[in-house]
Amino acid sequence: MARDPRPGGAARLNSFREDVIAGLSQPRKALPPKYFYDARGSRLFEAICRLKEYYPTRAELALTRAHLGAISRFSRKGGTLIEYGSGDSVKSRLLIEALHPSSYIPVDISEDVLRSAASKLQRLYPWLDIRPVHGDFSQPLEISVARAKGRRVVYFPGSTIGNLTPEEAHAFLRMTRGQVGPRGAMLVGVDLKKDANVLHAAYNDARGVTAAFNLNLLARINRELGGDFKPRRFRHYAFYNASPGRIEMHLVSLTPQTVNVGNHRFTFEAGESIHTENSYKYSVGGFRALAERAGFKAKKTWLDPKGLFSLHGLAAV
Numbered sequence: 247m248a249r250d251p252r253p254g255g256a257a258r259l260n261s262f263r264e265d266v267i268a269g270l271s272q273p274r275k276a277l278p279p280k281y282f283y284d285a286r287g288s289r290l291f292e293a294i295c296r297l298k299e300y301y302p303t304r305a306e307l308a309l310t311r312a313h314l315g316a317i318s319r320f321s322r323k324g325g326t327l328i329e330y331g332s333g334d335s336v337k338s339r340l341l342i343e344a345l346h347p348s349s350y351i352p353v354d355i356s357e358d359v360l361r362s363a364a365s366k367l368q369r370l371y372p373w374l375d376i377r378p379v380h381g382d383f384s385q386p387l388e389i390s391v392a393r394a395k396g397r398r399v400v401y402f403p404g405s406t407i408g409n410l411t412p413e414e415a416h417a418f419l420r421m422t423r424g425q426v427g428p429r430g431a432m433l434v435g436v437d438l439k440k441d442a443n444v445l446h447a448a449y450n451d452a453r454g455v456t457a458a459f460n461l462n463l464l465a466r467i468n469r470e471l472g473g474d475f476k477p478r479r480f481r482h483y484a485f486y487n488a489s490p491g492r493i494e495m496h497l498v499s500l501t502p503q504t505v506n507v508g509n510h511r512f513t514f515e516a517g518e519s520i521h522t523e524n525s526y527k528y529s530v531g532g533f534r535a536l537a538e539r540a541g542f543k544a545k546k547t548w549l550d551p552k553g554l555f556s557l558h559g560l561a562a563v
């Protein structure tokens with residue numbers, strides 16, 4: 247799938263429709279997690295990040311604060327900072343203040359979040375050259391070498407890399423390795439393997455915010471593609487699958503039912519699921535090995551005090 251030339255318009259809707267039809271036509275139904283983030287989904291995700299059960303956001307913020315000096319020495323000052331999945335850019339502010347990059351390129355799939363964060367940052371840092379790119383980080387972005395001043399550092403926080411299979415993560419790291427060039431670097435936030443009960447709670451919060459976030463995908467299909475999903479006939483289901491090392495999120499059909507999306511009709515058996523997200527968890531050594539296979543030198547790993555989450559400083563070799 248090519249990157250949309252008009253991400254806000256008809257082309258964006260077409261790729262959403264194609265991905266939904268293709269995903270629901272498989273024998274094991276699945277939908278890509280990138281479609282969670284419409285305006286309502288982005289707000290729900292921000293609410294997830296504030297939940298007591300969802301430790302990754304707080305752990306990553308804590309480790310970034312604690313190791314900011316070392317992170318900025320590793321990244322070096324004054325270059326170009328490219329951030330994938332920048333979202334509301336809270337952690338970006340810490341990095342911008344520490345690294346003082348000459349340019350900052352936030353890349354995000356949610357246009358509203360991207361624009362409002364960029365204008366807020368521009369008010370805070372009038373000296374900073376900000377060039378927001380609306381898009382999907384899984385596709386190579388044409389960030390031209392000429393536009394990027396100094397050392398290029400890609401910042402990929404939040405364990406968004408966990409949405410990719412290890413094979414996809416390998417390909418993604420290789421692509422980024424090409425993008426940052428021979429002297430470039432990458433900072434990647436990666437959630438760690440831990441007690442399955444802690445993981446389970448983080449994706450099954452008591453207030454049901456994660457369930458609402460998952461179910462919003464069906465509401466979005468109804469709104470944007472004219473679907474007739476009845477979200478109440480599906481249940482949020484998330485569990486840690488230890489052998490691949492990932493949280494899986496599903497929407498499970500509570501009854502036998504038929505759903506229409508445009509001219510397409512999909513049938514569900516009772517108990518049949520739509521697999522909506524994978525969130526891979528790594529050991530420190532496992533992630534470093536993956537990065538090294540993709541052509542980086544794994545130079546630094548920073549952890550929060552409880553050892554829940556990691557940030558990796560990778561240098562191009």
Ligand code: AVJ
Pocket residue numbers: 294302404405406408409448449456523524525
């Ligand atoms: C944004 C992909 C890192 O996997 O933890 C949170 C998304 N899904 N709760 C994650 C998510 C359910 C999140 N990532």
